[in-house]
Amino acid sequence: ADCGKAYHIRGAAHCKLGHWKKAHRDLSQGQKLDFQDQSAAMHSMVSKKAGMLPDQSGRRGPTGEKAKANPKSKTIEVVEIEDNTKKGPPPPTKSFKVGQAVRLFGLQKAPQLNGKRALVQRLSETWDRWEVEIRMERGRVEVKAIRSENIFAVSQAQASNWQREEALFAEEKKKRDKEDAKWKEEEEMGKRLNAQRTKAERGTTTGLPKMDPTEKLEAEMSTLPLDQEALVLLRRLRAAEALDVLQQVRIQGISNNLSSYIKIKVRQKLGEPDDEDEPKMPQPVHPRSHPPPPPPEKTKAPEPAKAAPPSAPEPEPEESEEDSEDEDFDLMPEEKEPLLESGYIEAEPTEKQTDALAKWKQEAQEALDTGDNRTALDRFTEVIEGGGGTALNLTKRGDLLLKERRPLAAIKDCSAAIQANQDLGKAYRIRGVAYRKLGKYKEAKKDLVQAQKLDFDEGISAIEKFVAEKVRLEEKRARKRRRLQ
Numbered sequence: 001a002d003c004g005k006a007y008h009i010r011g012a013a014h015c016k017l018g019h020w021k022k023a024h025r026d027l028s029q030g031q032k033l034d035f036q037d038q039s040a041a042m043h044s045m046v047s048k049k050a051g052m053l054p055d056q057s058g059r060r061g062p063t064g065e066k067a068k069a070n071p072k073s074k075t076i077e078v079v080e081i082e083d084n085t086k087k088g089p090p091p092p093t094k095s096f097k098v099g100q101a102v103r104l105f106g107l108q109k110a111p112q113l114n115g116k117r118a119l120v121q122r123l124s125e126t127w128d129r130w131e132v133e134i135r136m137e138r139g140r141v142e143v144k145a146i147r148s149e150n151i152f153a154v155s156q157a158q159a160s161n162w163q164r165e166e167a168l169f170a171e172e173k174k175k176r177d178k179e180d181a182k183w184k185e186e187e188e189m190g191k192r193l194n195a196q197r198t199k200a201e202r203g204t205t206t207g208l209p210k211m212d213p214t215e216k217l218e219a220e221m222s223t224l225p226l227d228q229e230a231l232v233l234l235r236r237l238r239a240a241e242a243l244d245v246l247q248q249v250r251i252q253g254i255s256n257n258l259s260s261y262i263k264i265k266v267r268q269k270l271g272e273p274d275d276e277d278e279p280k281m282p283q284p285v286h287p288r289s290h291p292p293p294p295p296p297e298k299t300k301a302p303e304p305a306k307a308a309p310p311s312a313p314e315p316e317p318e319e320s321e322e323d324s325e326d327e328d329f330d331l332m333p334e335e336k337e338p339l340l341e342s343g344y345i346e347a348e349p350t351e352k353q354t355d356a357l358a359k360w361k362q363e364a365q366e367a368l369d370t371g372d373n374r375t376a377l378d379r380f381t382e383v384i385e386g387g388g389g390t391a392l393n394l395t396k397r398g399d400l401l402l403k404e405r406r407p408l409a410a411i412k413d414c415s416a417a418i419q420a421n422q423d424l425g426k427a428y429r430i431r432g433v434a435y436r437k438l439g440k441y442k443e444a445k446k447d448l449v450q451a452q453k454l455d456f457d458e459g460i461s462a463i464e465k466f467v468a469e470k471v472r473l474e475e476k477r478a479r480k481r482r483r484l485q
Contacts, residue, residue, distance in 0.1 A: 004034025020049035139173030213239035343389030391421035425455030
């Protein structure tokens with residue numbers, strides 16, 4: 001019962017919990033038994049909170065004969081108060097030096113700041129408040145105006161702990177400043193590249209007018225590794241049609257056998273067979289840059305052939321068309337890596353889980369901005385396995401898996417996303433492209449059609465047409481086989 005230190009500790013605990021009357025009781029008893037200077041400020045603050053302080057004069061005011069003897073004292077006192085309010089706010093109840101190390105306690109509206117370290121900056125214009133620079137997580141600082149009663153100076157005994165924590169804070173701040181500088185530099189570089197790209201598209205870099213389609217076609221062809229035959233075929237098309245072929249190449253990301261792919265596409269538009277030894281098909285409707293060869297003079301030569309129409313071999317052009325269309329130069333092999341788990345969704349995540357998920361998402365986005373797909377994939381996997389397995393996160397990871405040439409894993413993630421949200425068009429789109437990479441054109445067509453219904457994307461139209469043509473040829477071959485059987 002005579003241990004003053006125990007009363008001091010219990011009073012401080014009640015203070016942190018906001019139990020002001022209990023804290024006042026214990027601190028008063030502790031100061032009676034074992035007075036401590038470092039507890040005096042806390043005792044004063046708790047007394048104010050509990051409403052147990054007398055007025056500054058230590059008296060409750062004049063009463064009885066003293067009040068009668070000086071009847072004008074109350075009037076004089078009111079006049080003095082009015083004069084003080086005109087001059088400005090009264091001096092603060094506590095005095096601090098600029099740059100003094102302090103800690104914050106007893107904050108009810110911002111309990112997350114209790115126990116934080118801070119440095120005094122200046123006296124605030126608000127009554128009885130000091131502006132302090134608070135040390136936050138990851139080297140961040142915040143300047144806030146705090147009441148004097150919630151600010152406590154750091155004692156000399158805590159100086160070593162303060163210096164150690166301040167060194168750690170300085171190291172975190174230096175690391176954060178370095179990350180911010182790197183992020184700003186990358187952002188500025190991206191802005192400069194976008195500005196240069198915009199100027200190049202508008203033709204303003206050299207002061208020349210905007211290029212016409214023919215000049216643009218020549219510029220596009222000069223950037224691609226095409227052989228001479230592919231270049232000649234492209235020039236036979238209209239400039240707009242040739243640019244459309246090159247755009248399909250960019251959308252589908254074709255890099256292998258690029259010249260062969262372009263030859264097939266151009267010959268399809270020209271209506272010519274893929275094999276040069278076979279007779280050419282009728283001339284196309286669209287005009288070409290080179291004039292077509294003159295028609296033969298003898299127009300009556302084909303008349304005898306009309307007597308025997310069954311002798312004309314119809315399957316040959318079909319076989320040629322199918323052979324040319326069957327060449328898909330952008331297929332992917334099925335990966336050998338194990339498929340990833342679809343994770344789960346935490347219904348009521350803890351504060352620690354929420355902070356971890358937010359941190360992983362931020363790191364994933366930063367990796368995406370810098371083009372580091374592998375790091376972004378790892379971070380999204382941590383998010384999904386840590387309780388953030390939402391449909392959107394699964395779709396984002398599926399997109400990254402497809403870029404890493406893992407179509408099976410991408411299909412699994414997108415299927416799980418669709419099961420969670422059947423209106424997510426992006427999941428159908430990524431799964432459709434993954435099916436197309438595996439050569440499963442029927443499944444790809446079904447998903448791409450659904451994706452365009454939910455969320456139309458003009459860039460996917462070319463892939464959708466390509467897949468639809470593949471399905472049409474497969475069905476035609478199936479009908480031919482049934483006829484032969």
